[in-house]
Amino acid sequence: MAHTTDTEDPNRRDFLYIATGAMGAVGVGALAWPFIDQMNPDASALALASIEVDVSAVEEGQSITVQWRGKPVFIRNRTEAEVAEAQAVPLSDLPDPLARNANLPANAEATDPNRGVEGKENWLVQVGICTHLGCVPLGDAGEYKGWFCPCHGSHYDTAGRIRKGPAPENLLIPPLEFVSDSQIKIG
Structure with missing residues (x-):
């Protein structure tokens, strides 16, 4: 019976951490954009x-x-x-x-x-x-x-x-x- 350990396949776990972090950053950016954009001057100004x-x-x-x-x-x-x-x-x-x-x-x-x-x-x-x-x-x-x-x-x-x-x-x-x-x- 073969057992996998962290040392045998570290690339898969690293990829999952990076992908999760990137999706979280995109989500935070998507939530923050309307708040940042509303601070711009309006068309009349x-x-x-x-x-x-x-x-x-x-x-x-x-x-x-x-x-x-x-x-x-x-x-x-x-x-x-x-x-x-x-x-x-x-x-x-x-x-x-x-x-x-x-x-x-x-x-x-x-x-x-x-x-x-x-x-x-x-x-x-x-x-x-x-x-x-x-x-x-x-x-x-x-x-x-x-x-x-x-x-x-x-x-x-x-x-x-x-x-x-x-x-x-x-x-x-x-x-x-x-x-x-x-x-x-x-x-």
Whole structure:
């Protein structure tokens, strides 16, 4: 009577272990895929990867809010006084010395010209989300007559730079360009 032992036929057992493990891995992957896939942006967010905004009706001193990638974007046609006030602020007075402008290098200083678009200094386009905890600040408010986040007391100036409060960074400037005198492409 012949007896088989593990040493005589190890390949069969090894194959069964490997095949079982592979089937288990495929099963886990098949179960996990719907959960991973649902984290991707939906079609409406992808469709808004870039938007064009007509700003011809925005008067000097007025602001509008548009949606871009599900976030509010503040577009303000600043007055000459607001631009002059923002340009007069020394960088040493700013808690965040960086421009946070997606159109410039990451280390660009937070000067007023670096917060806008060259040749269109009166226009300020910024993501309207407070950099402290993600609240939406109020426009034409606060100690610096820019934006004010009432949730935790962050004050931004007329260039969207943090001046007082718990917010650690200036409001973000999204990628943008003027495609004409009255059309802004965001994204």
